Amino acid sequence: MNYRPLLALFALPVLALAADSASGLDTAAMNKSVDPCVDFHQYACGNWIAHNPVPADRARWGRFTELNDRNEKVLLDIIQGAAVERPGRSALDQKIGDFFTSCMDTAAINKKGLAPLQPELDRINAMSNREEVLVELVRLHRRGVGVLFSFGAQPDAKDSTRTIASLGQGGLSLPDRDYYLKTDPKSVETRQRYVEHMKKMFRLAGDSPENAAAKAQTVLDFETTIAKASADRVSMRDPNKRYHILSKQELQALAPWDWEGYFKGVGAPAFETLNVSGPDFIKQIAATLPTDTVNPWQAYFTWHLLRQAAAQLPEAFENESFDFWQRYLTGAKEPRPRSARCVAVVDRSLGDLLGQKYIEVAFGPDAKAQIGQLVDALDKALGKDIQGLPWMTDTTKKAALDKLKAITNNVGYPKKWRDYSKVTVARDDLFGNSLRAAEAIQQDRLQRIGKPTDKTEWSMTTPTVNAFYSPQNNSINFPAGILQSPFFDPRRDIALNYGAAGMVIGHEMTHGFDDQGRKFDGDGNLRDWWTPKDGAEFEKRVACVADEYSGFTAVDDVKLNGRLTLGENTADNGGLRVALMALQDTLKGKESLLDGFTPEQRFFLGFAQIWCENSTPQSERQQALTNPHSPGRYRVDGTLQNMPEFQKAFSCKAGQPMVSSNACRVW
Numbered sequence: 179m180n181y182r183p184l185l186a187l188f189a190l191p192v193l194a195l196a197a198d199s200a201s202g203l204d205t206a207a208m209n210k211s212v213d214p215c216v217d218f219h220q221y222a223c224g225n226w227i228a229h230n231p232v233p234a235d236r237a238r239w240g241r242f243t244e245l246n247d248r249n250e251k252v253l254l255d256i257i258q259g260a261a262v263e264r265p266g267r268s269a270l271d272q273k274i275g276d277f278f279t280s281c282m283d284t285a286a287i288n289k290k291g292l293a294p295l296q297p298e299l300d301r302i303n304a305m306s307n308r309e310e311v312l313v314e315l316v317r318l319h320r321r322g323v324g325v326l327f328s329f330g331a332q333p334d335a336k337d338s339t340r341t342i343a344s345l346g347q348g349g350l351s352l353p354d355r356d357y358y359l360k361t362d363p364k365s366v367e368t369r370q371r372y373v374e375h376m377k378k379m380f381r382l383a384g385d386s387p388e389n390a391a392a393k394a395q396t397v398l399d400f401e402t403t404i405a406k407a408s409a410d411r412v413s414m415r416d417p418n419k420r421y422h423i424l425s426k427q428e429l430q431a432l433a434p435w436d437w438e439g440y441f442k443g444v445g446a447p448a449f450e451t452l453n454v455s456g457p458d459f460i461k462q463i464a465a466t467l468p469t470d471t472v473n474p475w476q477a478y479f480t481w482h483l484l485r486q487a488a489a490q491l492p493e494a495f496e497n498e499s500f501d502f503w504q505r506y507l508t509g510a511k512e513p514r515p516r517s518a519r520c521v522a523v524v525d526r527s528l529g530d531l532l533g534q535k536y537i538e539v540a541f542g543p544d545a546k547a548q549i550g551q552l553v554d555a556l557d558k559a560l561g562k563d564i565q566g567l568p569w570m571t572d573t574t575k576k577a578a579l580d581k582l583k584a585i586t587n588n589v590g591y592p593k594k595w596r597d598y599s600k601v602t603v604a605r606d607d608l609f610g611n612s613l614r615a616a617e618a619i620q621q622d623r624l625q626r627i628g629k630p631t632d633k634t635e636w637s638m639t640t641p642t643v644n645a646f647y648s649p650q651n652n653s654i655n656f657p658a659g660i661l662q663s664p665f666f667d668p669r670r671d672i673a674l675n676y677g678a679a680g681m682v683i684g685h686e687m688t689h690g691f692d693d694q695g696r697k698f699d700g701d702g703n704l705r706d707w708w709t710p711k712d713g714a715e716f717e718k719r720v721a722c723v724a725d726e727y728s729g730f731t732a733v734d735d736v737k738l739n740g741r742l743t744l745g746e747n748t749a750d751n752g753g754l755r756v757a758l759m760a761l762q763d764t765l766k767g768k769e770s771l772l773d774g775f776t777p778e779q780r781f782f783l784g785f786a787q788i789w790c791e792n793s794t795p796q797s798e799r800q801q802a803l804t805n806p807h808s809p810g811r812y813r814v815d816g817t818l819q820n821m822p823e824f825q826k827a828f829s830c831k832a833g834q835p836m837v838s839s840n841a842c843r844v845w
């Protein structure tokens with residue numbers, strides 16, 4: 179999916195003000211014994227951090243997850259209401275309520291055992307030649323199992339009005355290719371643990387100890403071959419490197435597989451050309467994966483099927499899965515309550531049905547109008563910021579302003595809800611429900627090939643506590659889930675709202691002009707609209723940001739990757755600056771002291787406090803290696819170090835930690 183979320187987390191009701199302060203500032207979260215010019219994140223969040231350890235069932239706990247928990251309760255309430263069987267129950271309630279019921283029914287799930295998966299496992303075991311491997315690959319892709327490579331539909335990067343077929347790298351289980359290739363002790367240990375985990379899963383599925391061990395090693399070898407062919411995350415961030423329009427004959431030359439049979443088998447409409455994001459990847463896996471025997475393919479397919487289905491299988495599979503993917507890799511000590519996991523399953527499978535019910539209770543027209551005003555103020559400020567840039571020529575400025583003008587603002591929920599009428603939901607069949615929902619999502623995606631792009635589409639569900647920018651739709655999108663306290667509360671001081679929700683809006687707008695976004699024009703097409711001189715100036719400025727964040731330590735000896743996090747950090751820095759400009763424009767010099775703080779000080783506190791968080795060391799490591807977002811403390815301190823406006827607001831002096839001697843500024 180080509181979109182940029184505000185953070186990579188997945189999961190609002192009207193709330194009381196967070197604290198009993200005049201402004202609505204959460205003064206209880208602060209640690210005022212810390213000097214704001216030494217560590218502003220600690221100053222704003224120190225007390226919160228000390229009193230909010232990561233709960234046992236989480237790897238990370240912050241303001242986003244707090245809000246997520248509150249949303250989850252609202253959703254649970256909706257779903258449990260819908261689950262009550264009664265005459266006249268709507269089709270919508272039947273679907274979300276019965277899906278949830280099937281997920282909660284562990285007795286039925288345990289009783290069925292491996293039976294729902296058995297026909298597919300039998301087919302895999304019966305494969306005896308390459309043709310049958312292809313047939314099985316098609317079957318797995320139809321049900322959304324991500325083996326070997328990814329295939330789907332996406333807007334043509336150079337003509338975003340049309341949606342084309344797209345083939346990309348995929349097929350790994352561990353969070354990144356580097357997990358297979360690095361030789362440091364931690365990576366070696368992780369692979370050993372991974373092999374142990376696979377062994378246990380194969381044993382649960384009925385293999386002898388010897389067979390399970392052999393299969394686990396085979397899968398690791400198979401995936402390591404795929405990892406070697408895969409491009410790293412930083413190079414995949416460059417949209418030009420992902421754009422290769424090929425004919426089917428050209429694809430055939432890369433990998434001599436029955437592509438025509440594959441495309442037809444997965445249900446894709448006819449097409450002539452497609453985008454292959456990594457031609458080298460396809461060529462290399464075709465050349466290096468085993469072709470003389472089907473055994474490795476059997477082990478690899480079986481493993482992916484078990485892995486994906488673990489959450490719908492008896493508890494023994496789920497527990498084993500939790501032990502590796504959560505306890506070991508992220509540091510969570512226990513699973514989330516089953517009801518929470520089942521709410522997430524319904525949101526993932528039937529998100530637009532749940533979203534319709536959610537906005538009825540959690541999002542009114544007032545909120546939409548108020549956020550709309552905030553978006554307008556940010557829009558104006560970014561325009562002013564672009565006009566005032568000392569390093570950009572007028573030609574590029576004009577093009578940038580045209581792009582800004584073309585941004586579509588989507589607030590709350592999508593214009594059109596997805597249709598789930600073809601998805602049958604049974605009250606006692608979690609496995610079948612999940613399979614049918616996954617197949618429907620997959621088919622829905624593929625049917626877009628060759629059609630005009632639907633630019634109103636969202637890539638997040640409505641209750642999600644997050645926001646995103648879509649470069650190809652040139653749109654900023656704010657699901658209803660995030661439009662609440664501590665991000666936005668119409669009853670509190672506006673400086674806090676500008677620092678929190680305003681910054682989030684500015685962040686998403688700035689994504690249109692970060693190192694990836696700047697390569698797309700206002701129509702969402704990959705096209706260079708920069709003069710060479712301005713392009714070089716931009717690259718010089720983002721290099722400063724990349725170097726700055728590369729200096730930050732995530733955990734132990736793991737540093738942030740300044741190039742992986744570059745887009746997000748650029749958006750944080752730009753977004754905060756334009757949010758402050760928008761606030762100052764709204765205040766027009768009216769300075770009022772509230773809770774002992776000036777409006778600028780409250781603005782920075784409102785910003786910092788959305789990033790109060792605690793994480794397990796395991797999760798910090800995984801985030802640093804895979805996540806394009808910096809941890810909360812660096813999103814705050816890394817950004818503010820660059821801002822003279824912050825330093826002025828808190829009277830920080832040169833030489834103090836929150837005053838960078840080499841301040842970076844792009845936007």
Ligand SMILES: [Zn+2]
Pocket residue numbers: 182183184185685686689746749
């Ligand atoms: Zn972002």
